[in-house]
Amino acid sequence: MHRWIITLSLLLAVPFARGEEGIVAVLARSQLARLDATAAADPAGARAQTVRHSFDDLVRALAIQPPAELRVIRGETLAESLQGHIVLANERLAELNEGERLFILAHELGHIALHHWAQTEQLYLKWVPGAVTPQQTEPVAAMLGRDASGQAHRHELEADAFALHALRALGRDTHDAFSVFMHLGVTRDTPTHPGTRKRLASLRAAEAALTGAVAQPATRNEPIESVKRVD
Template identity: 45%
Template sequence: MRAWVIGFFFMVSMGRAAAGEDIEAVLERSHAERLARFETASEFDPRVAVVRASFARLIAAVAPAAEIELRVVTGPVMAETLNGQVIVANAALARWPEGQRLFVLAHELGHVRHQHWSRMGLLFRQYIPGAVVPESTDPVAAVLSREASALAYEQELDADAYAFKVLQRMGIGFDAALGAFMNHGVQPDTATHPGTRKRVAHLRLAQQEEAARRARGQ
Protein backbone atom coordinates (compact mmCIF):
# COMPACT_ATOMS: atom_id res chain seq x y z
CA MET A 1 0.00 0.00 0.00
CA ARG A 2 1.06 3.57 -0.59
CA ALA A 3 -0.74 5.60 2.11
CA TRP A 4 2.50 7.39 2.94
CA VAL A 5 2.60 8.94 -0.55
CA ILE A 6 -0.47 11.02 0.22
CA GLY A 7 0.33 11.50 3.90
CA PHE A 8 3.77 12.90 3.15
CA PHE A 9 2.53 16.34 2.09
CA PHE A 10 0.31 16.57 5.15
CA MET A 11 3.30 15.78 7.33
CA VAL A 12 5.38 18.52 5.68
CA SER A 13 2.57 21.06 5.88
CA MET A 14 2.26 20.39 9.61
CA GLY A 15 5.94 21.19 10.08
CA ARG A 16 7.02 17.67 11.00
CA ALA A 17 10.10 17.66 8.76
CA ALA A 18 13.12 18.43 10.93
CA ALA A 19 15.35 21.33 10.00
CA GLY A 20 17.66 20.37 7.16
CA GLU A 21 16.11 16.93 6.60
CA ASP A 22 16.24 15.66 3.04
CA ILE A 23 13.45 13.73 1.38
CA GLU A 24 15.06 10.34 1.96
CA ALA A 25 15.24 10.93 5.71
CA VAL A 26 11.64 12.13 5.80
CA LEU A 27 10.35 9.13 3.87
CA GLU A 28 12.30 6.68 6.01
CA ARG A 29 10.99 8.29 9.18
CA SER A 30 7.46 8.25 7.80
CA HIS A 31 7.73 4.51 7.19
CA ALA A 32 9.31 3.88 10.60
CA GLU A 33 6.50 5.77 12.33
CA ARG A 34 3.86 3.89 10.36
CA LEU A 35 5.51 0.57 11.15
CA ALA A 36 5.62 1.42 14.86
CA ARG A 37 1.86 2.01 14.88
CA PHE A 38 1.05 -1.56 13.88
CA GLU A 39 0.09 -3.94 16.68
CA THR A 40 2.17 -7.09 16.38
CA ALA A 41 0.14 -10.27 16.72
CA SER A 42 1.03 -12.52 19.64
CA GLU A 43 3.24 -15.45 18.76
CA PHE A 44 0.81 -17.54 20.80
CA ASP A 45 -1.93 -16.67 18.29
CA PRO A 46 -2.27 -19.81 16.12
CA ARG A 47 -2.97 -17.63 13.08
CA VAL A 48 0.60 -16.32 13.17
CA ALA A 49 2.03 -19.78 12.53
CA VAL A 50 -0.29 -20.23 9.54
CA VAL A 51 0.75 -16.95 7.92
CA ARG A 52 4.43 -17.58 8.62
CA ALA A 53 4.20 -21.08 7.13
CA SER A 54 2.72 -19.69 3.92
CA PHE A 55 5.41 -17.05 3.76
CA ALA A 56 8.11 -19.67 4.26
CA ARG A 57 6.62 -21.70 1.43
CA LEU A 58 6.66 -18.63 -0.80
CA ILE A 59 10.25 -17.75 0.07
CA ALA A 60 11.34 -21.32 -0.66
CA ALA A 61 9.74 -21.04 -4.10
CA VAL A 62 11.39 -17.78 -5.14
CA ALA A 63 14.64 -17.82 -3.14
CA PRO A 64 15.05 -14.02 -2.85
CA ALA A 65 18.59 -12.71 -2.53
CA ALA A 66 17.75 -9.88 -0.13
CA GLU A 67 16.77 -10.43 3.49
CA ILE A 68 13.06 -9.82 3.99
CA GLU A 69 11.28 -9.40 7.30
CA LEU A 70 7.71 -10.53 7.85
CA ARG A 71 5.66 -8.97 10.64
CA VAL A 72 2.27 -10.49 11.42
CA VAL A 73 -0.04 -7.85 12.82
CA THR A 74 -3.63 -7.16 13.77
CA GLY A 75 -5.77 -4.22 12.75
CA PRO A 76 -7.44 -2.93 9.59
CA VAL A 77 -4.51 -3.24 7.15
CA MET A 78 -4.43 -6.58 5.32
CA ALA A 79 -0.90 -6.33 3.92
CA GLU A 80 1.70 -3.68 3.22
CA THR A 81 5.39 -3.30 2.42
CA LEU A 82 7.45 -0.70 4.27
CA ASN A 83 11.04 0.48 3.94
CA GLY A 84 11.45 -1.74 0.92
CA GLN A 85 12.02 -4.94 2.89
CA VAL A 86 9.48 -5.24 5.74
CA ILE A 87 6.29 -7.04 4.79
CA VAL A 88 3.37 -6.49 7.14
CA ALA A 89 0.66 -9.15 6.96
CA ASN A 90 -2.53 -9.35 8.97
CA ALA A 91 -3.10 -12.43 11.09
CA ALA A 92 -6.61 -12.54 9.60
CA LEU A 93 -5.05 -13.91 6.40
CA ALA A 94 -4.81 -17.25 8.22
CA ARG A 95 -8.53 -17.69 7.63
CA TRP A 96 -8.15 -17.27 3.86
CA PRO A 97 -7.56 -20.28 1.58
CA GLU A 98 -3.87 -20.98 1.12
CA GLY A 99 -3.74 -19.90 -2.52
CA GLN A 100 -5.36 -16.57 -1.78
CA ARG A 101 -3.07 -15.98 1.18
CA LEU A 102 -0.04 -16.78 -0.98
CA PHE A 103 -1.21 -14.31 -3.63
CA VAL A 104 -1.41 -11.50 -1.08
CA LEU A 105 2.03 -12.32 0.32
CA ALA A 106 3.52 -12.73 -3.17
CA HIS A 107 2.10 -9.35 -4.15
CA GLU A 108 3.96 -7.70 -1.28
CA LEU A 109 7.08 -9.70 -2.13
CA GLY A 110 6.78 -8.30 -5.65
CA HIS A 111 7.14 -4.79 -4.24
CA VAL A 112 10.38 -5.91 -2.58
CA ARG A 113 11.79 -7.82 -5.53
CA HIS A 114 11.13 -5.00 -7.98
CA GLN A 115 12.54 -2.36 -5.64
CA HIS A 116 9.43 -0.22 -5.73
CA TRP A 117 10.43 1.65 -2.57
CA SER A 118 13.66 2.80 -4.22
CA ARG A 119 11.89 3.83 -7.41
CA MET A 120 9.36 5.91 -5.51
CA GLY A 121 12.16 7.51 -3.52
CA LEU A 122 13.94 8.46 -6.74
CA LEU A 123 10.79 10.19 -7.97
CA PHE A 124 10.53 12.21 -4.77
CA ARG A 125 14.20 13.15 -4.88
CA GLN A 126 13.80 14.31 -8.46
CA TYR A 127 11.35 16.97 -7.34
CA ILE A 128 12.75 17.66 -3.87
CA PRO A 129 16.54 17.37 -4.16
CA GLY A 130 17.39 19.46 -1.12
CA ALA A 131 15.98 20.17 2.33
CA VAL A 132 12.30 19.40 2.85
CA VAL A 133 10.70 22.75 3.53
CA PRO A 134 7.40 24.25 2.33
CA GLU A 135 9.32 26.55 -0.01
CA SER A 136 10.59 23.50 -1.91
CA THR A 137 7.56 21.22 -1.58
CA ASP A 138 4.63 23.58 -2.18
CA PRO A 139 5.56 24.46 -5.80
CA VAL A 140 5.87 20.80 -6.81
CA ALA A 141 3.15 19.29 -4.64
CA ALA A 142 0.49 19.01 -7.36
CA VAL A 143 2.68 17.51 -10.08
CA LEU A 144 4.53 15.23 -7.66
CA SER A 145 1.26 13.94 -6.23
CA ARG A 146 0.04 13.12 -9.75
CA GLU A 147 3.26 11.38 -10.73
CA ALA A 148 3.51 9.51 -7.44
CA SER A 149 -0.06 8.31 -7.86
CA ALA A 150 0.64 7.16 -11.43
CA LEU A 151 3.79 5.34 -10.31
CA ALA A 152 1.92 3.73 -7.42
CA TYR A 153 -0.70 2.41 -9.88
CA GLU A 154 2.05 1.00 -12.07
CA GLN A 155 3.71 -0.65 -9.10
CA GLU A 156 0.50 -2.22 -7.82
CA LEU A 157 -0.21 -3.80 -11.21
CA ASP A 158 3.42 -4.88 -11.43
CA ALA A 159 3.21 -6.56 -8.02
CA ASP A 160 -0.03 -8.29 -9.06
CA ALA A 161 1.65 -9.66 -12.20
CA TYR A 162 4.63 -10.84 -10.17
CA ALA A 163 2.37 -12.64 -7.70
CA PHE A 164 0.43 -14.26 -10.53
CA LYS A 165 3.61 -15.61 -12.14
CA VAL A 166 4.94 -16.90 -8.82
CA LEU A 167 1.70 -18.72 -8.06
CA GLN A 168 1.70 -20.27 -11.52
CA ARG A 169 5.22 -21.53 -10.88
CA MET A 170 3.94 -23.07 -7.64
CA GLY A 171 1.10 -24.81 -9.49
CA ILE A 172 -1.60 -22.47 -8.19
CA GLY A 173 -4.13 -21.19 -10.72
CA PHE A 174 -5.73 -17.87 -11.58
CA ASP A 175 -8.71 -18.56 -9.32
CA ALA A 176 -6.53 -17.96 -6.25
CA ALA A 177 -5.70 -14.43 -7.40
CA LEU A 178 -9.32 -13.73 -8.29
CA GLY A 179 -10.47 -15.13 -4.97
CA ALA A 180 -8.05 -12.89 -3.08
CA PHE A 181 -9.54 -9.82 -4.73
CA MET A 182 -13.09 -10.96 -4.05
CA ASN A 183 -12.26 -11.88 -0.45
CA HIS A 184 -10.94 -8.38 0.12
CA GLY A 185 -14.05 -6.89 -1.46
CA VAL A 186 -14.48 -4.88 -4.64
CA GLN A 187 -12.53 -1.66 -4.17
CA PRO A 188 -12.78 1.59 -6.17
CA ASP A 189 -9.84 3.51 -7.58
CA THR A 190 -7.92 5.46 -4.94
CA ALA A 191 -4.99 7.85 -5.14
CA THR A 192 -2.58 4.94 -4.63
CA HIS A 193 -4.38 1.81 -5.91
CA PRO A 194 -6.26 0.98 -9.11
CA GLY A 195 -9.71 -0.40 -8.42
CA THR A 196 -10.41 -4.12 -8.25
CA ARG A 197 -11.93 -4.29 -11.74
CA LYS A 198 -8.83 -2.74 -13.30
CA ARG A 199 -6.54 -5.08 -11.38
CA VAL A 200 -8.51 -8.17 -12.37
CA ALA A 201 -8.60 -7.05 -16.02
CA HIS A 202 -4.83 -6.54 -15.93
CA LEU A 203 -4.33 -10.04 -14.52
CA ARG A 204 -6.63 -11.59 -17.11
CA LEU A 205 -4.50 -9.97 -19.81
CA ALA A 206 -1.38 -11.39 -18.16
CA GLN A 207 -3.06 -14.81 -18.10
CA GLN A 208 -3.85 -14.59 -21.81
CA GLU A 209 -0.32 -13.49 -22.65
CA GLU A 210 1.12 -16.36 -20.63
CA ALA A 211 -1.18 -18.85 -22.38
CA ALA A 212 -0.12 -17.47 -25.78
CA ARG A 213 3.54 -17.70 -24.80
CA ARG A 214 3.13 -21.32 -23.77
CA ALA A 215 1.28 -22.10 -26.99
CA ARG A 216 4.30 -20.79 -28.90
CA GLY A 217 6.48 -23.12 -26.87
CA GLN A 218 8.49 -20.31 -25.27
Protein backbone atom coordinates (compact mmCIF):
# COMPACT_ATOMS: atom_id res chain seq x y z
CA MET A 1 0.00 0.00 0.00
CA HIS A 2 1.43 3.35 -1.07
CA ARG A 3 1.00 5.97 1.61
CA TRP A 4 2.25 9.53 1.93
CA ILE A 5 0.61 9.98 5.32
CA ILE A 6 3.21 8.20 7.40
CA THR A 7 5.07 11.23 8.69
CA LEU A 8 5.25 10.77 12.52
CA SER A 9 5.79 7.18 13.73
CA LEU A 10 4.47 6.67 17.26
CA LEU A 11 7.26 4.32 18.31
CA LEU A 12 4.94 2.39 20.60
CA ALA A 13 7.55 -0.35 20.64
CA VAL A 14 10.40 1.90 21.75
CA PRO A 15 13.85 0.34 21.21
CA PHE A 16 15.51 0.32 24.57
CA ALA A 17 18.20 2.88 25.08
CA ARG A 18 21.92 2.55 25.28
CA GLY A 19 23.06 3.27 28.80
CA GLU A 20 21.33 6.38 30.12
CA GLU A 21 19.86 7.40 26.78
CA GLY A 22 16.75 9.57 27.04
CA ILE A 23 13.60 9.37 24.96
CA VAL A 24 14.53 12.29 22.67
CA ALA A 25 17.75 10.50 21.74
CA VAL A 26 15.83 7.28 21.12
CA LEU A 27 13.38 9.13 18.89
CA ALA A 28 16.24 10.77 16.98
CA ARG A 29 17.92 7.40 16.50
CA SER A 30 14.71 5.92 15.17
CA GLN A 31 14.31 8.79 12.70
CA LEU A 32 17.90 8.40 11.55
CA ALA A 33 17.36 4.68 10.96
CA ARG A 34 14.25 5.51 8.94
CA LEU A 35 16.23 7.99 6.88
CA ASP A 36 19.07 5.56 6.30
CA ALA A 37 16.60 2.95 5.03
CA THR A 38 15.40 5.13 2.14
CA ALA A 39 16.76 4.83 -1.40
CA ALA A 40 17.66 8.03 -3.22
CA ALA A 41 16.26 8.69 -6.67
CA ASP A 42 18.50 9.81 -9.51
CA PRO A 43 18.71 13.59 -8.90
CA ALA A 44 19.26 14.21 -12.61
CA GLY A 45 16.15 12.28 -13.60
CA ALA A 46 13.20 14.16 -15.06
CA ARG A 47 10.80 13.00 -12.37
CA ALA A 48 13.10 13.98 -9.52
CA GLN A 49 13.66 17.40 -11.05
CA THR A 50 9.90 17.92 -11.42
CA VAL A 51 9.38 17.14 -7.73
CA ARG A 52 12.23 19.42 -6.70
CA HIS A 53 10.89 22.29 -8.81
CA SER A 54 7.48 22.03 -7.10
CA PHE A 55 9.12 21.85 -3.68
CA ASP A 56 11.30 24.90 -4.35
CA ASP A 57 8.28 26.86 -5.55
CA LEU A 58 6.46 26.08 -2.29
CA VAL A 59 9.39 26.96 -0.05
CA ARG A 60 9.87 30.31 -1.79
CA ALA A 61 6.18 31.19 -1.83
CA LEU A 62 5.48 30.18 1.76
CA ALA A 63 8.79 31.27 3.33
CA ILE A 64 8.93 28.02 5.28
CA GLN A 65 10.65 28.20 8.66
CA PRO A 66 12.63 26.38 9.89
CA PRO A 67 14.52 25.70 6.64
CA ALA A 68 13.39 22.47 5.01
CA GLU A 69 15.55 19.99 3.13
CA LEU A 70 14.17 17.85 0.29
CA ARG A 71 15.36 14.34 -0.47
CA VAL A 72 13.79 12.75 -3.53
CA ILE A 73 13.49 9.01 -3.07
CA ARG A 74 12.20 5.87 -4.75
CA GLY A 75 10.45 2.89 -3.20
CA GLU A 76 7.18 2.47 -1.31
CA THR A 77 6.99 5.71 0.69
CA LEU A 78 5.25 8.48 -1.22
CA ALA A 79 6.09 11.36 1.10
CA GLU A 80 7.16 11.80 4.70
CA SER A 81 8.75 14.34 7.03
CA LEU A 82 11.62 13.38 9.33
CA GLN A 83 13.65 15.03 12.07
CA GLY A 84 11.58 18.19 11.94
CA HIS A 85 13.30 19.55 8.82
CA ILE A 86 13.64 16.84 6.15
CA VAL A 87 10.99 16.04 3.55
CA LEU A 88 11.18 12.71 1.75
CA ALA A 89 9.28 12.82 -1.54
CA ASN A 90 9.03 9.95 -3.98
CA GLU A 91 9.86 10.69 -7.60
CA ARG A 92 6.44 9.18 -8.42
CA LEU A 93 4.88 12.46 -7.30
CA ALA A 94 5.86 13.74 -10.74
CA GLU A 95 3.07 11.56 -12.17
CA LEU A 96 0.39 13.62 -10.38
CA ASN A 97 -0.87 16.93 -11.65
CA GLU A 98 0.91 19.98 -10.30
CA GLY A 99 -1.80 20.97 -7.83
CA GLU A 100 -1.99 17.51 -6.29
CA ARG A 101 1.81 17.33 -6.07
CA LEU A 102 1.89 20.72 -4.37
CA PHE A 103 -0.74 19.63 -1.85
CA ILE A 104 1.23 16.53 -0.85
CA LEU A 105 4.50 18.44 -0.55
CA ALA A 106 2.80 21.28 1.33
CA HIS A 107 1.33 18.76 3.77
CA GLU A 108 4.83 17.58 4.65
CA LEU A 109 6.10 21.15 4.87
CA GLY A 110 3.17 21.83 7.19
CA HIS A 111 4.54 19.31 9.66
CA ILE A 112 7.80 21.26 9.64
CA ALA A 113 6.33 24.77 9.75
CA LEU A 114 3.96 23.80 12.57
CA HIS A 115 6.80 22.26 14.62
CA HIS A 116 5.07 18.92 14.92
CA TRP A 117 8.25 16.98 15.58
CA ALA A 118 9.15 19.18 18.56
CA GLN A 119 5.63 18.67 19.90
CA THR A 120 6.04 14.91 19.55
CA GLU A 121 9.30 15.03 21.49
CA GLN A 122 7.65 17.02 24.26
CA LEU A 123 4.80 14.52 24.53
CA TYR A 124 7.20 11.61 24.88
CA LEU A 125 9.26 13.53 27.42
CA LYS A 126 6.12 14.07 29.48
CA TRP A 127 5.60 10.33 29.81
CA VAL A 128 9.25 9.18 29.77
CA PRO A 129 11.24 11.98 31.48
CA GLY A 130 14.29 9.93 32.42
CA ALA A 131 16.40 7.21 30.90
CA VAL A 132 14.53 4.85 28.61
CA THR A 133 14.23 1.53 30.44
CA PRO A 134 11.51 -1.14 30.62
CA GLN A 135 10.74 0.07 34.15
CA GLN A 136 10.08 3.58 32.79
CA THR A 137 8.18 2.72 29.63
CA GLU A 138 6.04 -0.30 30.46
CA PRO A 139 3.82 1.37 33.12
CA VAL A 140 2.99 4.31 30.83
CA ALA A 141 2.82 2.50 27.47
CA ALA A 142 -0.98 2.50 27.21
CA MET A 143 -1.38 6.15 28.24
CA LEU A 144 1.48 7.26 26.00
CA GLY A 145 -0.03 5.33 23.10
CA ARG A 146 -3.41 7.00 23.64
CA ASP A 147 -1.97 10.51 23.81
CA ALA A 148 0.47 9.96 20.95
CA SER A 149 -2.27 8.60 18.71
CA GLY A 150 -4.50 11.59 19.42
CA GLN A 151 -1.64 13.99 18.77
CA ALA A 152 -0.69 12.23 15.52
CA HIS A 153 -4.26 12.47 14.21
CA ARG A 154 -4.38 16.15 15.10
CA HIS A 155 -1.06 16.76 13.36
CA GLU A 156 -2.28 15.10 10.15
CA LEU A 157 -5.41 17.24 10.04
CA GLU A 158 -3.39 20.39 10.79
CA ALA A 159 -0.94 19.57 8.00
CA ASP A 160 -3.85 19.00 5.60
CA ALA A 161 -5.29 22.41 6.49
CA PHE A 162 -1.86 24.01 6.07
CA ALA A 163 -1.57 22.46 2.60
CA LEU A 164 -5.04 23.69 1.66
CA HIS A 165 -4.04 27.24 2.65
CA ALA A 166 -0.84 26.81 0.62
CA LEU A 167 -2.82 25.96 -2.52
CA ARG A 168 -4.92 29.10 -2.09
CA ALA A 169 -1.81 31.19 -1.47
CA LEU A 170 -0.41 29.94 -4.76
CA GLY A 171 -3.65 30.70 -6.59
CA ARG A 172 -4.38 27.01 -7.11
CA ASP A 173 -7.79 25.34 -7.22
CA THR A 174 -8.41 23.77 -3.83
CA HIS A 175 -10.15 20.88 -5.59
CA ASP A 176 -6.69 19.36 -5.91
CA ALA A 177 -6.62 18.95 -2.12
CA PHE A 178 -9.59 16.61 -2.44
CA SER A 179 -8.81 14.88 -5.72
CA VAL A 180 -5.43 13.68 -4.46
CA PHE A 181 -7.29 11.19 -2.25
CA MET A 182 -8.68 9.57 -5.39
CA HIS A 183 -5.14 8.37 -6.08
CA LEU A 184 -4.45 7.17 -2.54
CA GLY A 185 -7.45 4.95 -1.93
CA VAL A 186 -9.79 5.03 1.05
CA THR A 187 -8.18 4.20 4.38
CA ARG A 188 -9.63 3.61 7.83
CA ASP A 189 -8.33 5.09 11.06
CA THR A 190 -4.97 3.80 12.25
CA PRO A 191 -3.11 4.65 15.48
CA THR A 192 -1.12 7.25 13.55
CA HIS A 193 -3.53 8.59 10.92
CA PRO A 194 -7.20 9.50 10.69
CA GLY A 195 -9.12 7.70 7.96
CA THR A 196 -9.92 9.26 4.60
CA ARG A 197 -13.46 10.28 5.54
CA LYS A 198 -12.26 12.21 8.57
CA ARG A 199 -9.56 13.91 6.54
CA LEU A 200 -11.99 14.95 3.82
CA ALA A 201 -14.46 16.26 6.40
CA SER A 202 -11.68 18.26 8.07
CA LEU A 203 -10.63 19.67 4.69
CA ARG A 204 -14.21 20.70 3.90
CA ALA A 205 -14.38 22.52 7.24
CA ALA A 206 -11.04 24.23 6.58
CA GLU A 207 -12.18 25.29 3.12
CA ALA A 208 -15.45 26.61 4.52
CA ALA A 209 -13.53 28.66 7.08
CA LEU A 210 -11.49 30.18 4.26
CA THR A 211 -14.46 31.01 2.05
CA GLY A 212 -17.07 31.79 4.68
CA ALA A 213 -19.25 28.94 3.42
CA VAL A 214 -20.93 26.31 5.55
CA ALA A 215 -19.26 22.91 5.46
CA GLN A 216 -21.64 20.24 4.18
CA PRO A 217 -21.73 16.65 5.42
CA ALA A 218 -20.53 13.88 3.14
CA THR A 219 -23.07 12.44 0.72
CA ARG A 220 -23.13 9.34 -1.40
CA ASN A 221 -22.37 11.51 -4.43
CA GLU A 222 -18.99 12.52 -3.02
CA PRO A 223 -15.97 11.17 -4.98
CA ILE A 224 -14.90 9.08 -2.00
CA GLU A 225 -17.61 6.54 -2.84
CA SER A 226 -15.84 5.62 -6.08
CA VAL A 227 -12.39 5.28 -4.57
CA LYS A 228 -11.02 1.79 -4.08
CA ARG A 229 -10.91 0.92 -0.39
CA VAL A 230 -7.50 0.10 1.06
CA ASP A 231 -7.54 -2.12 4.13
